[in-house]
Amino acid sequence: MTAIALRQIRKTYGSLEVIHDVDIDIASGEFLVLVGPSGCGKSTLLRMIAGLEEISGGVLDIGGKVVNALPPSERDIAMVFQDYALYPHMSVRENMAFGLKMRGTAEETIDRRVSHAAGILKIEPFLDRRPAQLSGGQRQRVAMGRAIVREPSAFLFDEPLSNLDAALRVEMRLEIAKLHNRMKATTVYVTHDQVEAMTLADRIVVLNAGRIEQIGAPLDLYHRPASLFVARFIGSPTMNTMTVELMSHGNEKALSFKDRTLPLAGAGTARIAPGAVTLGIRPEDLTACPQEEAWFSGDLAVAERLGSQTYGYVEIGEARMLTVEFPRDTPIRVGDPIHVRPNTDAIHLFEKASGLRIN
Template sequence: MTVIRHIDLDIESGEFVVLVGPSGCGKSTLLRMIAGLEEISGGDLVMGGRSVGHLPPAERNIAMVFQDYALYPHMSVEDNMAFGLKMRNEEPAHIAGKVRNASGILKLEPFLDRLPAQLSGGQRQRVAMGRAIVRDPQAFLFDEPLSNLDAALRVEMRLEIAKLHRRIKATTVYVTHDQVEAMTLADRIVVMNGGNMEQVGPPLELYRRPKTLFVAKFIGSPTMNTLDCDIVERSEGRVRLRMPAGDADLPSTEASHDLTRLTLGIRSEDLDICSPDAAWFTGELSVVEHLGSQTFGYLDIGRDQTITVEFPRTSTIRVGERVSVAGRKEHAHLFDPNDGRRID
């Protein structure tokens, strides 16, 4: 069975690339193929100008950091970090220097004599990262390394990984299902869907200009509001869509010429309160979330549909209020409802 299809990806030296996507999309499988833990049935994998797709993992000069840390429980932190180098029969003085350098970078000096069971989850993850650093690998591979940590530790370790990458400038491929990790860590994000690359680009490019409806709904929290709308009129460079509360004229191209419907996408922060006669959507607030820095309202617009609206953080809106909103036309996204492709 073919799991990964049509992958054509160049990763620059020192680049931080994050693979994201829903469960079963193939991101971890792709990472394991790079590591040599899964067989590549076709195509080629090239690192530093050398084809390595046929080589076993030990000969690829890659370090992998796993979700479950994979530390030896009977070894101290120092011995865990040094183990791979000892297996290479490197000089003890060289090993000690490498461990000392890595433990300094990761602030592990006070814990070198401890066993993994005596460490917190974040400290164990730093040990796993240190074991990778001492090897001076050609690339680092991270397989959802923060998913076992609580929310506060995830934020702390995310910052540690970002600082580490800036310091050692190592080529990194990082798998996560957490788009916040992807948006904050990546130089480029690869969105995976069904074994294919859906879109590749810098985080804000994917957020502001998704090429497909899948990317639009996957990247961003809360997810982009989407709604299928009838086309009621066309003119050169414009299209008029029938909204639940009124029509909206939006920029469009000839790509929509043969369509009778389009899928509108609009993010919560691009909707503004307006008068009912100018509204795209009017409805009753079913849920309000006051998050401190942000306030979100969930607006029931009828037809069993709810849209998310971001209000000013000082807003006093309440559940049950009736609200009218319109979108900022320059930030509206249009997609072909048949194949989900963006209409440029």
């Protein structure tokens, strides 16, 4: 069942169009993440769902009802902001109860909902404190609690973890995931952090300059990016990309790179004319090999040891750097010669002009 439907949604500021004909169906209970670089329109899109930005064109349907003209208070959604937006002069309990009081909710119902939300978020000891007496993570829990007590049909999160330090972001990410698993509420979540997107989402919407580049499950986007933009944006470290030559051998196609030729099979390549294409290969799909078997050779410029894995950044000439994932205890040092070859089954090919996937 669709909980929220966006149909040809557009947003313009005068003559400037910043959201272009966006179509998304969000299922009931789904955790959908909007992700993309700064300025791509993800927060604007979320604010249009919330009713905080006017919709310039298209139809927004929430729970089977067109809500384009409805104010935020009548859309049955709750939003958690990046800056918490807590009232500093109120206690945690009062912050969580304020919206319900404004709606005229019975005191008994307010107490029950606040106690329930505080229990879920483990903030009972802080109910009588004010926001200034709380840590960043505790304040974010209060902001989430204020949304939970409303018992909305959908939750909207606008980069809620961006103000937290790295350790707290991980902790709160787990809390949000557990909260969703427990409540099964429809959730739309905006972030520029692809790790948050990959770990939280049922589906990810990748936005680029106000347009949808791709929608899919996290691992589908990782393994089958529809465009060069998605390939470079999803994955950390980013995918290695380079220009190679696509050649025809009768009815067959082959890749040519330096003195290497790789026959290609599979749908999609037959329609592409011979010429330059972009090859993509992820760091974990490169393997160390003898020099005579190598596709890429160079000297190690930087070794990044992260504990669970090691990344090597290899200078391969023409001021280009190749990222290679090594087993975590590989004894590599800066200046070492590195020779690698790709797993040819994991090669991604993109049209040079459009950036669209072709294999």
